[in-house]
Amino acid sequence: MQTISPAPNSAPKHVNAVIESRPASTAAPHSSVVSVNGVAVSYPSAHGIFQALSNVSLDVARGEFISLIGPSGCGKTTLLRLIADLAQPTSGELRVNGGTPNQARTDRSYGYVFQSPALYPWRTAISNVMLPLEIIGLSPTERQQRAAGALAAVGLTEAAGRYPWQLSGGMQQRVSIARALSLQPDLLLMDEPFGALDEITRDKLNLHLTDLWRERNLTVIFVTHSIPEAVFLSTRVVAMSANPGRISRVIECPFPQRRTLDLRNTKQFLDVSQEVRDALSDAYADE
Amino acid sequence: MNNVMTFRHTVPGWLRQAASIAVILCIVLAIWSVAATLANPAPSDPEPGWLPANWWNDRPILPSPPQVAVATWNGLFGYPVSSPRSLIFHAGVTLEAALAGFALATIIGIALATAIVHSRLLDKGLLPWVIVSQSIPVLATAPMIVVVLGNAGFTGLLPKAVISASLAFFPVTIGMCKGLRAAGSAQIELLHTYNASGSQIFRKLRWPAAIPYLFPALKVAMALAITGAIVGELPTGAQAGLGARLLIASYNGLMLLMWATLVVASLTAGLSVGVLTLIERALPRFRASQ
Ligand SMILES: Nc1ncnc2c1ncn2[C@@H]1O[C@H](COP(=O)(O)OP(=O)(O)O)[C@@H](O)[C@H]1O
Ligand SMILES: [Mg+2]
Numbered sequence: 001m002q003t004i005s006p007a008p009n010s011a012p013k014h015v016n017a018v019i020e021s022r023p024a025s026t027a028a029p030h031s032s033v034v035s036v037n038g039v040a041v042s043y044p045s046a047h048g049i050f051q052a053l054s055n056v057s058l059d060v061a062r063g064e065f066i067s068l069i070g071p072s073g074c075g076k077t078t079l080l081r082l083i084a085d086l087a088q089p090t091s092g093e094l095r096v097n098g099g100t101p102n103q104a105r106t107d108r109s110y111g112y113v114f115q116s117p118a119l120y121p122w123r124t125a126i127s128n129v130m131l132p133l134e135i136i137g138l139s140p141t142e143r144q145q146r147a148a149g150a151l152a153a154v155g156l157t158e159a160a161g162r163y164p165w166q167l168s169g170g171m172q173q174r175v176s177i178a179r180a181l182s183l184q185p186d187l188l189l190m191d192e193p194f195g196a197l198d199e200i201t202r203d204k205l206n207l208h209l210t211d212l213w214r215e216r217n218l219t220v221i222f223v224t225h226s227i228p229e230a231v232f233l234s235t236r237v238v239a240m241s242a243n244p245g246r247i248s249r250v251i252e253c254p255f256p257q258r259r260t261l262d263l264r265n266t267k268q269f270l271d272v273s274q275e276v277r278d279a280l281s282d283a284y285a286d287e
Numbered sequence: 288m289n290n291v292m293t294f295r296h297t298v299p300g301w302l303r304q305a306a307s308i309a310v311i312l313c314i315v316l317a318i319w320s321v322a323a324t325l326a327n328p329a330p331s332d333p334e335p336g337w338l339p340a341n342w343w344n345d346r347p348i349l350p351s352p353p354q355v356a357v358a359t360w361n362g363l364f365g366y367p368v369s370s371p372r373s374l375i376f377h378a379g380v381t382l383e384a385a386l387a388g389f390a391l392a393t394i395i396g397i398a399l400a401t402a403i404v405h406s407r408l409l410d411k412g413l414l415p416w417v418i419v420s421q422s423i424p425v426l427a428t429a430p431m432i433v434v435v436l437g438n439a440g441f442t443g444l445l446p447k448a449v450i451s452a453s454l455a456f457f458p459v460t461i462g463m464c465k466g467l468r469a470a471g472s473a474q475i476e477l478l479h480t481y482n483a484s485g486s487q488i489f490r491k492l493r494w495p496a497a498i499p500y501l502f503p504a505l506k507v508a509m510a511l512a513i514t515g516a517i518v519g520e521l522p523t524g525a526q527a528g529l530g531a532r533l534l535i536a537s538y539n540g541l542m543l544l545m546w547a548t549l550v551v552a553s554l555t556a557g558l559s560v561g562v563l564t565l566i567e568r569a570l571p572r573f574r575a576s577q
Contacts, residue, residue, distance in 0.1 A: 086479060086480070105480065108481060111480075112476075112477070114473045116471075118471065120474065120491075120492070122495045131481075131491065135481040135482075135483045135487055136481065
């Protein structure tokens with residue numbers, strides 16, 4: 001917990017605050033969806049040991065939208081991969097839904113959206129969305145129904161029969177989000193999903209994502225390089241810095257759950273953005 | 288430059304390919320014609336005609352293009368297909384062994400590649416042997432295979448198919464090793480997030496990702512399988528097959544028969560590879576995107 005002490009509201013206190021503000025989840029604080037405790041990751045390198053993450057602690061309550069933001073190489077992807085059980089910490093402990101990340105992965109309790117859409121080019125859009133449903137062994141009719149529902153949720157019903165190379169970058173990324181949603185997880189891990197898209201498309205997808213988050217009561221951990229995107233989507237923005245990768249500040253975004261694009265013109269939004277920018281300029285100055 | 292552009296954009300691809308093949312063919316024919324004119328002595332009683340007289344030498348050192356064309360035509364269509372003088376008959380015998388060898392090679396190649404990409408030990412231990420196996424001349428291994436299989440009671444098609452497969456499995460193995468490793472790391476990790484099993488990863492990802500690598504490998508394998516089947520007919524003392532025909536031609540100094548047989552062998556290989564190309568075209572195609 002010490003790592004985030006520079007932030008005015010340290011993590012445990014904040015988690016309590018969030019849980020109190022949501023009568024739906026009356027669970028005790030330890031039931032946070034993701035809890036990261038003093039985690040470090042190091043890799044051997046030419047100059048000895050490279051610290052990709054050092055003493056990172058973070059608690060994410062149900063229904064939160066957390067953005068990870070920071071200079072490249074500060075360990076955002078690494079942190080997401082630890083939660084997803086795609087990588088292992090050198091030290092420290094992670095809990096996902098109260099269990100180990102490995103249990104969460106074998107339970108298929110999260111959906112992961114990669115930086116590249118990672119669609120299978122020999123499958124149509126809907127068949128890509130059905131892939132996880134095939135893996136868990138659903139019947140063909142059920143697969144079809146669920147995949148169609150997931151595609152509809154990202155507004156891609158008409159593109160169901162098209163191959164990835166027949167889709168724009170934004171549509172490909174929406175298919176990959178539908179694929180992650182098709183397993184109906186409560187937790188969504190997203191690694192710079194909109195990083196390669198133009199601003200207009202990105203705005204659209206941000207609106208889509210914030211609606212999905214609210215309507216399905218998802219918990220989202222979202223990596224981005226864009227301050228407005230992070231502030232617009234999140235309940236909290238986690239600013240990270242590199243060398244060693246660590247959390248430098250956690251900034252709250254105290255906006256209502258329902259968000260529209262005009263939120264970005266409010267004074268409160270600009271103030272929070274400025275706060276994130278300040279935290280990040282410290283992080284970049286550290287380099 | 289402008290003309291080149293319009294040529295490119297108005298002429299369909301197959302026609303351009305046919306044109307370039309025709310150009311190469313003309314160059315080869317020209318060189319061949321000159322060589323045939325220089326190499327062959329004139330016949331003692333030259334027939335009148337507009338082609339050089341020594342192009343129709345009965346026992347040519349280097350047969351001329353029209354001579355080979357006529358001999359090939361006669362070999363193919365001058366006898367009933369069941370006749371032992373028909374080159375179609377012999378091509379059929381060779382093709383049968385080659386197709387059996389090709390099938391064997393495809394299965395062995397895919398199985399080896401699957402084993403190699405799934406095991407670091409086999410990657411280190413087996414792949415070098417696969418590569419070394421191809422540096423041994425097939426002319427040396429073919430008689431050994433014939434003797435060993437002959438003692439075990441196998442004669443006829445099987446030894447030829449095995450010799451053919453011993454050449455043809457190589458491109459399949461190498462191509463599929465590459466193909467089965469072609470899937471991107473995000474595509475693989477995606478399946479890890481679903482807790483997919485190893486066999487699911489193979490069926491849903493590695494295998495379909497390898498298909499674009501399979502067909503080029505199969506085409507090379509097909510050509511090698513035919514070469515292998517022909518070589519396999521040499522030490523077996525076979526009575527039938529293009530290899531047997533070549534052997535007879537070479538014992539008796541029948542240059543024309545030799546050339547005609549070689550032309551038929553190339554045609555057989557070309558047609559078989561062409562069939563594979565058609566199958567590949569019929570499959571749903573996708574662009575490798577990443
Ligand atoms: N498997 C690995 N081996 C060695 N170094 C790694 C490995 N994975 C990540 N790193 C290093 O850890 C650092 C953090 O990487 P990453 O989490 O991808 O950063 P970010 O996503 O914030 O840009 C980078 O410097 C990267 O080179
Ligand atoms: Mg990253």
